[in-house]
Amino acid sequence: MKTITFTINGEKETRDVSESKTLLNFIREDLHLTGTKEGCGEGECGACTIILNGKAVHSCMMLAVEIDGCDVETVEVMSKDGNLDILQEKFIEHNAVQCGFCTPGMLMSARALLLSNPNPTVDEIKTALEGNICRCTGYKQIIEAVSDAAKGGKYE
Amino acid sequence: MNKKFTSVGVKTKRVDAKAKVTGAAQYVDDIQFPGTLYAKVFRSTEPHAEIVSIDLEKAKKLPGVKAVICGKDFPYHTGLYHVDQYMFAMEKVRYVGEPVAAVAATSLEIAEKALKLIKVKYKKLKANYDPIKGMKKDAPLIHPDLHKYFSVPSINPKPHSNIPNHFKIRKGDPAKAFKKAHKIIENRFKVPQIQHVPLETHGAIAKTDLSGKIxxxxxxxxxxxxxYLLAHCFKKQLKDFRIIAPFVGGGFGCKAGxxxxxITVALSMKCLGKPVKLILTREEEMYTIVVRQACHIRIKSGVDKNGKIIAQENEYIWDCGAYAGYGVNIVRAAGYSICGAYNIPNIKGDSIGVYTNRPVGSAFRGFGMSEIHWAIEQQMDMIAIEMGIDAVEFRKLNTLKPGSTTATCQVVTKHTGNMIACIEETAKNIGWGKKKKAGKNNYRAVGIALAQKAPAMPNNATSAAVVKLNEFGGAEVLFSGMEIGQGVMTAMGQIAAETLGISMDKVNVVGLPDTDYSPYEWQTVASRITFSCGNAVKNAAQDAIDQVKKIAAKVFECKAKDIVVQDGIIKYGKKTLPLEQVCMGYxxxxxxxxxxxxxxxxxFTAKDCINCDPKTGYSPKPVANWTYGAQAVDVEVNGETGELTIHNVSCTYDIGKVINPQGADGQAYGGIVQGMGAGIMEALVVDEKTGNVMNPSFVDYKVPTIKDMPLSMTSSFIETQQLDGPYGARGVGEHTMIPTPAAIANAVYYATGVRIQELPVTAEKVLKGLEELGKNK
Structure with missing residues (x-):
């Protein structure tokens, strides 16, 4: 066991965690933030994507102890006071959601993109979301949703 | 048709979307109970072997292990259409990955450790991976007890063979017609097994409480x-089981039945009072869960001088894999749909399922239609080219129209659907006949393919719904069509709102079933839910509104039939009453x-569907309805590498009334991309020395990413009303992926002259074809 201190969705936390526990399992089982999903456990599908210090990462490929001192965001951060984030609104408006299992990871990758690049091109959106597999939507509406959310370049 | 709709046909946001974008939507693994035990399955490492012994003793002794079970503890069968499988392998294993034993322990790590302590001795048997060999008379039997298995009446197993179902079509006199043919064209095609790849792997939690309720x-x-199948399997009553279905992270058929x-229930029976959770790893999902069946196809067509097909032989030999409890019905579906969307007077059709030692075949979006259309739709192009007829014109000449008869001799009417309109709309949208500009060293062309599909369900498959009006003049809508991503919750809400005369925001769509509380639904498969469950919801809403009118008639002192309910207001002439004043009594x-x-x-239960005659396939109405469609694909082939760029895909489906235009578009785009995956990327590879699946991960089994998708996609819908559909609707969920692979292959041929008859159309195969023609750059 190791004691770690980190910021999760804007709140500072200190927890004891087993050295062998993945960050994904820590988020889901210890923090009970089940919006983050496991699709493969091998860093290939993107369902477990979270934002670590501003960058989108696969939480299944990291150990929980690695977030000591870090800033962590999961999908739950996006609708903090009951109000939806513009990306979430646009995902709904453009029907970018079907089964919804890839959606939290997809939103995290999109959020990380817009935070670092507020005016992405379609190719840049595709590159940012390339690691997020969606088996339902055909991706078209996801690109439309992200492009629409980025309009005006003021995402935060 | 002049009625103005307020909810049906209106672009409507998904009612489940807010839960899904916030992370609030719960999937099975998100349900966390204190005291949960974790399950793991011990799986066969042999493709075909007798089980000599199973030693569970060491595993049982490991601290933290709460139960270790195998077939002798639960010697029960499962199977939907054909009961051929034990829950755990008993005397034999028949594929690598088959469950042999299972463990429940206090942690996943302990369960995994326990698996390593289980020892199973096998006596190897010769494995067969080739259904053609498996059909031969002297082929070793994978299921020697086939003649003893129970099958539903529409399935025809061949005793003492490897054939769990053989469906025949004998229409007209093909032998005589072939003699009259101007040209005879015969080709062979192949389809490999592929995986469904839902993003959420299979998962279940079972708890047997101390009273015995499961x-x-x-x-x-x-x-x-x-x-139903659990009660059968464990020889218990339905009331002993309660099934709760949370959101499903993609199904595509693999979560049917x-x-x-x-296995999860069996473990829970040995750990009373404790929830037992079994979540498959992606690797297990890839090689132990059901797959789409492989198929070997031969089509021989006879055409007259005008290009009309006058005779056809269609032979589909299905690789069912090790078990065919579900696959036998795909064999049947391919049988009654044997020649696709074409009007052919003389047909000899054989759809034959064969057991092999590959992973188990089962339902996959399209239910056999994607596989047979891969062949049918290339065959149509090959005939058109041979006859010098444009591929679009050839299809318009030969496709089903009012007055045509299908393979089972069902008569097509003007209400069945309008394939000609689908073809013309698709051709227009893709720019059929216009030359497309290719990059330097590249080739580019457009290909087209058609699709038809009917719901392959038992004729008595039924749907039920309940609509409860509430104090605010809104309604709770209960049904058990499962939300697997297709948007059923939204569509059912729209149908209820429309029928009740209230707005969507007053409808509480209670879409996640609990068998103790929810109305019955047979299965969410076959693109049948909008049609069947939609009718049930419409009928329930109508029943509720009829009750409202009956009360209001007393209040207004008029006849119930003269009352209308609109926007939540009950109206009789100039008299009005808010709906909420009647919902709980006036x-x-x-x-x-x-x-x-x-x-x-x-x-709702579809009316007048009749099983096909086992000798000829004849049935005047084998299925509830048909959905027709066409798809065209604009493909550029890289002359140096053989790689394909899909520029544009255009599709048109006749789905009757479109309930949610946004949802229908979503089905179209998603189906196209899944079809594209099957068309150019996906194949499950089994090593024929060991029986192992060689690509059980996303690294080796590629599915389309956002970078692979077509550069452009358009969808349109024709609305030929389904007379018995809710507001005239019929299904579309599966149809959108059916024509894509053949349309791609046809485009590749027009672009390069390379004809690929075995899926998928990989760059490697295309390049080899270019080299053979001397056209590689």
Missing amino acids: TVWSSCQSPFTVR VNIEP QYEDGHTIGGAIIGRGH
Whole structure:
């Protein structure tokens, strides 16, 4: 066991965690933030994507102890006071959601993109979301949703 | 047709979307109970072997292990259409990955450790991976007890063979017609096994409480069928089981019927009072869960001088894999749909399922239609080219039209659907006949393919719904069509709102079934839910509104039939009453009350469907309805590498009334991309020395990413009303992926002259074809 201190969705936390526990399992089982999903456990599908210090990462490929001192965001951060984030609104408006299992990871990758690049091109959106597999939507509406959310370049 | 709709046909945001974008939506693995035990399955490492011995003793002794079980503890069978599988392998294993034993322990790590302590001795048997060999008379039998298995009446197993179902079409006199043919064209095609790849792997939690009641939370498409099959399997009553279905992270057919639930339940029976959770790893999902069947196809067509097909032989030899409990019905579906969307007077059709030692074949979006259309739609192009007829014109000449008869001799009417309109709209949208500009060293062309599909369900498959009006003049809508991503919750809400005369925001769509509380639904498969469950919801809403009108008629002192309900207001001439004043009974000024809480009930079963004749396939109505469609694909082939760029895909489906235009578009785009995956990327590879699946991960089994998708996609819909559909609707969920692979192959041929007859159309195969033609750059 190791004691770690980190910021999760804007709140500072200190927890004891087993050295062998993945960050994904820590988020889901210890923090009970089940919006983050496991699709493969091998860093290939993107369902477990979270934002670590501003960058989108696969939480299944990291150990929980690695977030000591870090800033962590999961999908739950996006609708903090009951109000939806513009990306979430646009995902709904453009029907970018079907089964919804890839959606939290997809939103995290999109959020990380817009935070670092507020005016992405379609190719840049595709590159940012390339690691997020969606088996339902055909991706078209996801690109439309992200492009629409980025309009005006003021995402935060 | 002039009625103005307020909810049906209106672009409507998904009612489940807010839960899904916030992370609030719960999937089975998100349900966390204290005291949960974790399950793991011990799986066969042999493709075909006798089980000599199973030693569970060491595993049982490991601290933290709560149960270790195998077939002798639960010697029970499962199977939907054909009961050929034990829950755990008993005397034999028949594929690598087959469950042999299972463990429940206090942690996943302990369960995994326990698996390593289980020892199974096998006596190897010769494995067969080739259905053609498996059909031969002297082929070793994979299921020597086939003649003893129970099958539903529409299935025809061949005793003492490897054939669990053989469906025949004998229409007209093909032998005579072939003699008259101007040209005879015969070709062979192949389809490999592929994986469904839902983003959420299979998962279930089972708890047997101390009173014996068994509750199962499962990622499944069909909670009531899970309950029914579990009760059969464990020889218990339905009331002993309660199935709760949370959101499902993609199904595509692989979560139909029953899957890992029996193993989870069996473990829970040995750990009373404790929830047992079994979540498959992606690797297990890839090689132990059901797959789409492989198929070997031969089509021989006879055409007259005008290009009309006058005779055809269609032979589909299906690789069912090790078990065919579900696959036998795909064999049947391919049988009654044997020649696709074409009007052919003389047909000899054989759809034959064969057991092999590959992973188990089962339902996959399209249910056999994607596989047979891969062949049919290339064959149509090959005939058109041979006859010098344009591919679009050839299809318009030969496709089903009012007055045509299908393979089973069903007569097509103007209400069945309008394929000509689908073809013309698709051709227009893709720019058929216009030359497309290719990059330097590249080739580019457009290909087209058609699709037809009917719901392959038992003729008595039924749907039920309940609509409860509430104090605010809104409604709770209960049904058990499963939300697997296709948007059923939204569509059912729209149908209810429309029928009740209230707005969507007053409808509480209670879409996640609990078999103890929800109305019955057979299965969420076959693109049948909008049609069947939609009718049930419409009938339930109508029942509720009829009750409202009956009470209001007393208040207004008029006849119920003269009352309308619009925007939540009950109207009779100039008199009005808010709906909420009647939903719980109407109270007069003096306090006396008439009526009470209103609950509408509805059900639907398709009428007059008749099983096909086992000798000829004849049936005047084998299925509830047909959905027709066409798809065209604009493909550029890289002359140096053989790689394909899909520039544009255009599709048109005749789905009757479009309930949610946004949802229908979503089905179209998603189907196209899944079809594209099957068309150019996907194949499950089995090593024929070991029986192992060689690509059980996303690294080796590629599915389309956002960078692979077509550069452009357009969808359109024709709305030929389905006379018995809710507001005239019929299904579209599966159809959108059916024509894509053949349309791509046809485009590749027009672009390069390379004809690929075995899926997928990989760059490697295209390049080899270019080299053979001397056209590589």
